[in-house]
Amino acid sequence: MVVDQLRDADIDRLFQAFADATRRDIVTRVTAGEYSVSGLAEHYAMSFAAVQKHVAVLERASLVTKEKRGREQIVRAHHDGLQRARRLLDEYETIWRQRADRIADILAEG
Amino acid sequence: MTVISSQKNAETLSFTVVAEFDAGVERVWQVWEDPRQLERWWGPPTWPATFDGHDFVSGGKASYYMTGPEGEKSRGWWRFTAIEAPHRLEFDDGFADENGDPIPAMGTSHAVMRLEPVGNRTRMTMVSTFDSADALEKVLAMGMEEGMKQALGQIDAILAGSNVR
Numbered sequence: 001m002v003v004d005q006l007r008d009a010d011i012d013r014l015f016q017a018f019a020d021a022t023r024r025d026i027v028t029r030v031t032a033g034e035y036s037v038s039g040l041a042e043h044y045a046m047s048f049a050a051v052q053k054h055v056a057v058l059e060r061a062s063l064v065t066k067e068k069r070g071r072e073q074i075v076r077a078h079h080d081g082l083q084r085a086r087r088l089l090d091e092y093e094t095i096w097r098q099r100a101d102r103i104a105d106i107l108a109e110g
Numbered sequence: 111m112t113v114i115s116s117q118k119n120a121e122t123l124s125f126t127v128v129a130e131f132d133a134g135v136e137r138v139w140q141v142w143e144d145p146r147q148l149e150r151w152w153g154p155p156t157w158p159a160t161f162d163g164h165d166f167v168s169g170g171k172a173s174y175y176m177t178g179p180e181g182e183k184s185r186g187w188w189r190f191t192a193i194e195a196p197h198r199l200e201f202d203d204g205f206a207d208e209n210g211d212p213i214p215a216m217g218t219s220h221a222v223m224r225l226e227p228v229g230n231r232t233r234m235t236m237v238s239t240f241d242s243a244d245a246l247e248k249v250l251a252m253g254m255e256e257g258m259k260q261a262l263g264q265i266d267a268i269l270a271g272s273n274v275r
Contacts, residue, residue, distance in 0.1 A: 032251035085120035088246045092125050093116050095154070095250070096236065100112040100129040102151035103141050103234075107133040 017061035022046070023054050027063055027077070036072040114233075123246060124239040131232050135225045138232040139196035142223065149174070157184075163210075168193045172201075173210045187212055191220075199223040203238075205248065217245020 017023055022044055029035055029043070041051040055075055058064040065078045079087060117126040131138050141147045145161035153159035153176045163173035172188040185206040192200040204218035219240045226233050240246040 032247075085123055085243050085246075086118065088243060088250060089118040089120060089123075089125050091250045092238070092246060093118065093127065096116070096125070096127040096129075097113050098154060099151050100127070100131075100234075103129075103138070104112045104131055106141055106147055106150055107131050107137060 013057075013061040014063070017058050017063055020054065020057075022051075023058055026051075026054060026058060026075070030064055030075050031077045034074050034076045036069075036074055037066075038072065040075060122239065123241070123243060124237060126235065126237045129234045129236075130228060131234065132230075133232055134230070135227050135232045136196050138225055138234060142199055143195070145172070166190065166193065173206065183208075185210060197225050204245075216248055217242045219245060219249070 017027075025043070026035075026040055029040065037052055037055055038048060040055070041048045044051055052073075055064065055066060055073075059066055062078050064075050067074050067076070112131065113127055113129045115128045118124075141151065143166055145164035148164070149159045149161050152161075152174070156179050157176045159174050159176045161172060161174040163171060165171055168190055170190045172190070173185070174188075175183045175185045177183055185208065186203065187206045187210065188201045188203050190199070190201045192198060200220070200222045202218055202220050205213045205216040207213055217240065219238050221239075222237045224235045226235075240249075
């Protein structure tokens with residue numbers, strides 16, 4: 001997904017995908033590692049079918065991919081090559097900004 | 111603003127951050143040298159770090175674990191490859207099993223940290239280079255809520271019409 005080439009319809013799907021707390025949580029989880037749909041469903045007080053619908057919305061927004069493995073459906077964050085590396089480095093930057101702030105707080109104590 | 115600049119290279123999986131602190135070089139060096147200070151800032155509040163080994167000499171090793179919100183522990187190791195107090199520190203950083211033994215398959219990164227005086231302040235330049243995107247992704251898993259902020263930040267970028275690539 002190349003963000004500067006998104007069409008309006010893509011942006012609508014992206015916003016719709018992020019508008020729901022469960023879907024945001026699913027994206028956060030699968031960013032850290034793959035999950036089966038049933039594995040995801042264990043984390044939420046809703047039916048398997050409801051979780052499956054959330055995953056389908058995220059799939060349409062190209063935020064996750066779903067793949068059959070045996071009886072399981074495996075959900076992963078959607079990324080390829082450099083796009084993935086850029087996203088990861090952006091997140092890593094956040095970690096270092098927060099670390100630098102914590103160092104500054106310790107130094108402020110003297 | 112503590113962080114004054116950052117640079118990312120997706121091709122080489124390297125990240126550079128430059129920060130300035132209101133303290134002298136010797137004082138900033140202590141936040142790396144003293145494990146009790148180091149563990150107060152290395153891990154995010156949701157994944158605090160505990161250093162149970164910190165042999166702060168060239169060739170020495172550090173071992174630490176980070177404790178997640180549900181009590182899960184992720185162990186890591188550092189190997190100090192160069193220490194020139196109080197200006198330069200280099201180390202390799204990787205994951206470890208429950209005995210503290212390195213798990214090479216999970217990937218490693220190399221860090222080069224430099225401190226230099228800027229007037230009464232100290233400039234810290236930190237360069238991290240990862241050997242694989244998987245290694246970087248595993249590091250990020252310990253601070254998942256930050257990942258979410260980033261995703262929302264990308265939406266802000268779309269609204270601002272900026273190029274996220």
